[in-house]
Amino acid sequence: MKSVAFHTLGCKVNAYETMAMEQSFREAGYEIVEFEGIADIYIVNTCSVTNIADRKSRQMLHKAKKNNPDAVVAAVGCYVQAAKEELLKDNAVDLVIGNNRKNELVSIVEEYIQDNARNNDIVDIAHTNEYEEMKLGTQTEKTRAFIKVQDGCNQFCSYCIIPYTRGRVRSRKLKDCINEITKLAGMGYKEVVLTGIHLSSYGVDLEEKVSLIDLIEAVNGIEGIERIRLGSLEPRIITETFTERLEKCYKVCHHFHLSLQSGCDATLKRMNRRYNSEEYFEKCKMLRERLCDTALTTDVIVGFPGETEEEFFETKSFLERVNFYETHIFKYSRRAGTVADKMENQVPDDVKSLRSDILLELDRKHQFEYNSSYLGRVMDVLFEEKDKLGDEEYYVGHTTNYIKVAVKSERDITNEIHAVSLVNVYKGRIVKGEIMS
Ligand code: SF4
Structure with missing residues (x-):
């Protein structure tokens, strides 16, 4: 063999x-x-x-x-x-x-x-418009299945090479997505994560008139699937209609990763992002008002070319204002072939590191505060694996709004959903709890 x-x-x-x-x-x-x-x-x-x-x-x-x-x-x-x-x-x-x-x-x-x-x-990937059908019968994760529904991107952010390497938006047909997820549900998967290079563009290239919300509604109807998670979303997809329809999809987890990159409008413009900070803020508000217990996470780039101290602190203030649950912080890294690589005023590495450290500290604070605000509540947790916290073994899983929860159990509770009372925060990032039912 x-x-x-x-x-x-x-x-x-x-x-x-x-x-x-x-x-x-x-x-x-x-x-x-x-x-x-x-x-x-x-x-x-x-x-x-x-x-x-x-x-x-x-x-x-x-x-x-x-x-x-x-x-x-x-x-x-x-x-x-x-x-x-x-x-x-x-x-x-x-x-x-x-x-x-x-x-x-x-x-x-x-x-x-x-x-x-x-x-x-x-x-020539820029001129292909066919979605390359690849499907998965099995997954390596036991409880959570990742499904790729879309490839490519038409956005051309100034720092990103992806539209050149992955080409333009190509979406997988709705019925092919549904068939794969139905099979996975039949195999016992309870949670499905819809992913793509630019998920928000799902359907724009398809002949049938479907968009991401149509796909979500269809997945919501699949028997056996109990939770739907969404990969990174672009803020402009959040509209009154979108959130209204999302609210009715009771399987959708109220955890949304809305890509931000910068909280400063001048930097966003240089990045060729197509929203400003105020519009972004409105989208966060819309999600929080309509969907209970919403957790918002995001990505931010520090040290983008030309980012002044003032611009950086504008981003920091914006992160404080939105109060994200979790922020993934990236130091800007040059990529030959992109517009940003040729920009003047590249930021020195030590400045990038300093800015990254400041935001990491803020992120730790936000996570601790968010987790602490749920103490005393009872939340449903889907258990994914066994893990060690210190010297002791726990079963670890997530609530629908992505709080990581650890409990003790005599028996294997992997791939089961239990109501858990949240008791205390362990090292800021995990909440220890007790199974109620
Ligand atoms: S950063 Fe995302 S949205 Fe922007 S060009 Fe790259 S893949 Fe597209």
């Missing part, structure tokens, strides 16, 4: 696609082995979001060849789209496959082994 090892860089969509590729190799009779060991085939699902991601992608490809010089090493994914010429010349890489043919990887690798001929196929 031939063995194959995978390594994934980058985002959740890449992780989903790696799982789908693993599954097709498993079904074709291959053994999936650790990337660190010896394999007959290595697949690196690359990322190209920053110059650092490019470097890591190259490193992992070279590492694979070093692990086993006789192995077939295949590069797939975003870095391939961004740097195909370079990869085609790289002796460590045998196959160079773009973002369009990940679903045919088994046959491409087998043809290569048989004929020892390179079959490098990288389409």
